[in-house]
Amino acid sequence: MLQFILKRVVIIVPMALVVVSLTWGLVRLAPGNFYTSEKKLSPAIEKNIREKYGLDKPVLQQYLIMIGNIVRGDFGDSLKYQDQSVNEILWRTVPVSATIGILAYLLALLIGLTTGTLAALKQNSSLDYGSMAFAMLGQSVPNFVIGPILVLVFSLWLYWLPPARWNGFLGIANLILPVVTLALIYAAYIARLTRAGMLEVLRSDYIRTARAKGLSERAVIFRHALRGGLMPVVSFTGPALAGLLAGTVVIERIFALPGLGNVFIQSCLNRDETLILGIVAFVSVLIMFANLAVDIAYAYLDPRIRY
Amino acid sequence: MKRHCFNNVRLGLAIIALSVFAVGCRTSANSRYFGETVPPTRNILRYVTGPEPESLDPQIPDGQPEARIFLALYEGLVEYDPKDLHPVPAIAESWEISRKIDEFVFHLRKDAKWSDGKPITASDFVYSFRRGFAPETVSRTAELGYFIKYAKAFNAKSVFVKKNNQFLLAKDFAPATEAKTNEPENNKSPENEQAVSSSAIAETEFHQFIKSPDRLVVSGDEKERAKAVEVNPALKTALEDSEFVPVKGEDIGVEAIDDYTLRITLRQSAPFFLGLLAHQFFRPVPQQAIEKYGKAWTRPENIVTSGAFKVKEHKPYDVLKVEKNPNYWDAQNVKLDEIDFYSVEEQTTILNLYKAGSIDAFSNHMIPASWVDEMRPFKDEYLNFPEIFTQYYSMNMKKPPFDNLKVRQAFNLSIDKVALAEFRKTQKPLYDLSPPSISSEYEKARSAVSEELRLKSNTSPEEWANRNHFNPERARQLLAEAGFAVQQNNNAYTCPSFPADKIALSYNTFESNRLVAEFVQAQWKQNLGVIVPLKNMEFKTFLPMKNAVDYDGLALTLWSADYLDPYTFLGLQYGISNNGGSGYYDPKYDRMLDEANSELNPQTRYEKLARAEAYAMNQQPFIPLTVGSTNWMKKPYVKGLYPNPGTLHSWKYVYIERDPSKWDSNVENIMK
């Protein structure tokens, strides 16, 4: 087990570098530059910019400099937001996205596990259909539609909650709408995964054995079935959590939150190379660790898997 | 089973119906103000200026959202008048302008201080200008200051040429055609001219240098120089066995005569230069902080400002809080204690914040066209005033079919711009290069020139007035003359010979751009029978393509004035590599503009500019569409915030009125 973990950890760094290199290539292939703007620059100014940022050097050399910086963990300054370093932007935006993401995921787990388990226990009943229909709401309506509708109802008609903006980690009123909007999507996934996982486990031999042993239905479900039925949810959780850090773009834009997702999309649209690469390096390492954590959790939950 | 699932569907439908009903009710409800209208408890203004500012260094960003922030943080030699943006005294108390309008002497106020208490002197301006043009600063707005003598040479790392210990002069090597453009006829003996009417100012060594005839400036790069020789063989002798002396910051035409007197020398007459000086690029930056902290000088803990406000807190992508600067010379007249600039990008989110009373005002163009009719009734809050912001479609004149003047004219005449403006709701039709809102004097000059041209062309006043207006009949005729006959079959037109599938109308992704494009596309379809494909592109993909005139057909050009002078628009077509996006270049037009700009009498200058504009419009380098209007809102308790044509606010005049009887009622009155 330890050897397996070590092997996977060691490979993460080269893999992240491959990700960064490919992303760099994509940024270079995309038309336009970070300094392209409405007003055409005079050739002299453009030349000054290219010199300052080393864009006049041979491409290979630029690539090596970039990789060298990334390896040393020196992501540099954002090209567009020159006053801010990439590390600083990460430090500031990640906690915001993480707060919203984790709260949303917890809420989604609560909704998803409950509806999913109930649906599986009463398969093909109206409870099953009803709860699955509710769960699927999040997977059938884009979140840029759900969010504004919630804002319309709770902020602009009822004046209960602020319509947007970040108000610190304790500004709970500002957190409610974005967290609920985001949770709805994940609740849908989790509910469906839980239902599918539970259905499979409930029919398996060891549950039948447990029932045969005369265990109460409660014990069967909570002690045995849930543990096995959670497997798909666990495998979903790793990538989902990593994705939540980078993937809350729509929520961050609609609610004007200073999180990583919006910064990342903007950096792509701005061709802000250092910022893009910094975020990609960070997020890719995170995703790979998340995947590793999933594999470890798998081994813990399922005694049949051994590394 | 069946019953249950249909119950669910029915429930869903009920919810939808309910929400439709609720939405319907809400919109029909009518009240005087839009949403929550309660003044904040402190003297604070909460404002949305757009996306996160690129930098707090005024010499770096080129956008409007940042410009508004810099108006709070930094004060220039001159400031924008809060209502009409003409330059008014600020750190410069008074000034004198040379008769040729190529030299300015500013007398600075003696009580101006930085936010750290240090006095602001002329040498601060000299430092700031030199820093702005320094190649290492990589300022993208430096081009605005190229009128200052040798500023361009310094910025471009060019060199002077020294031979036999003497600097060579530009006039000895100018190619025949360029001589005319660079040195207008009425500019024969600059040496004899008295620089500035005030005789009290002592002559300095620097001034003698800067007023001496222009030195020859060539590129600092050898390859570039070789290219220049190819174009202008006269240079060959100049460059052989010569010494090249780099142009330094000390060589540009900016001089501190004493602590409170600043002299700026230009390379040519530029009557609009004073207005340009209010631009953020020319605002002073703190030498003491920049030298101490280097790159980190803009951090809230290090930054030193010269304006009415200083930085209190900066949470990027969220909020920039600025507070009253007690060291500001006019601090007793600054009414706000704090301004919070929020960074928000989504239009709907901004409107939501405004409606919920979380913000007090927001910047221009933030209300989607579909909302305008909804907002208009809020007469105390909705500000829709003329603006210096224009929309054109550039046409690629280097490629068929738009290399043909008649095709360009046909596409222009087949757009009903009145209907377009009506459809956009906040815009007015545009028929010329520059909008009418720029100055009434220019408007007068333009109509005088127009009348003169009419008499020459022997047309009736009516016909003349409508020559550029919607005329589908004439458009079809022109298109036919260009070789693309328009056929008519039962009320619909077709133009099978026109290569519509080879061209496209390109624009960058933005909802309003799309709406205009779809509208114009429909007009061409209905009036010419030509279906031009639309092509929207991500911004950074679109710009390089348009700037390089590397597209087929038409592309959108949006332009907002850098200063209040028609030249900011007419200059769009000036020079071989211009911002017009059509690939238009006509040396005669350039010459006309140069001549106009060296004209000393402002009225005559306007006339010459108007003549140049009419000349260019005859070649239809692009299709003028509309001129924008401000289109923003403020709560009625926010006073002193005026809908000026650039939405550039002088924050020091803004205050929060707590007495509802003194609130603004009907914003039409506040500009009076």
Add this chain to the structure above:
Amino acid sequence: MEEEIVKSTSLWRDAWRRLLKNKLAVLGLVVVALMVVAVSIGPAIVEMTTGFTYDYIDKTLTTSQPPSLTHLMGTDDNGHDIFARVLMGGRISLMVGVISTFVSLINGVSYGAIAGYFGGGIDNLMMRIVDVLYAIPYILIVIVLLSVFGGSNTPAWIKAIVDVFGGGQGMSQIILLFIALGAVSWLTMARVVRGQILSLKNQEFVMAARATGVSTFGIIFKHLIPNTLGPIIVYSTLTIPSVMLSEAFLSFLGIGVQAPYASWGSLSHDGINNIAIFPWQLIFPGVTMALTLFSLNFLGDGLRDALDPQQRKF
């Protein structure tokens, strides 16, 4: 061999029977089928009866009209008939969903099958490549694909398709969008297929095929893949809605379907700005899209239940 086929037909019949038992899945199937019919012939019918098309702008500028007998779903900011646009937008959305899923299917199935069959070092390398691709921001991939291969650089075969079916440059952008979305959504498919192949490749029928001298290619594509069709079909029906949502997200960012074309996603996005004043602009495209995605999801779940081998134990 013969027996195998007989067995698999009855297997499909079994699954079909089980699917019909699931009322929600059947409802989903019916709605999807109706929707496909509506978007296929709908636009033409609307044009014949009312004269409105997805890009028709009335000269009288009837912008943002509420639903009426002339405009069944009202009009939008530009005066387009929303009914015509919802039908045409549905065509594009469903095409995005189906074609992109097809692209991801071809990619993912062959990639996953090869990785799973060969196993060992090849499998490890191929799966690490998938991991790497997972971490590359797909928005960048889409931007690069759309810009590098858009405009004058459009590949000849896309031009040929557009020439045959019409639609001009807007359509070639849409085709690029299909490819871009397909290119980024095949990764999960590859993982699913690989897992299936791994568990199948040591079963008797594969060994038998190998013993009778069937080529590696034949084993993968004739024996292994047909036996993983169940999960593949299930996963595909779940990919279609997720690709449609991805397209909606791209529309939200402004790099999705190009005007004058629209998709349900872009229509919903246009409508959401006006929800408080012209709610019909959101409600009609939004509800149509949600209904379709609901149905696709239920159908996918139903198919999974029906094809789930575990269930057959009972």
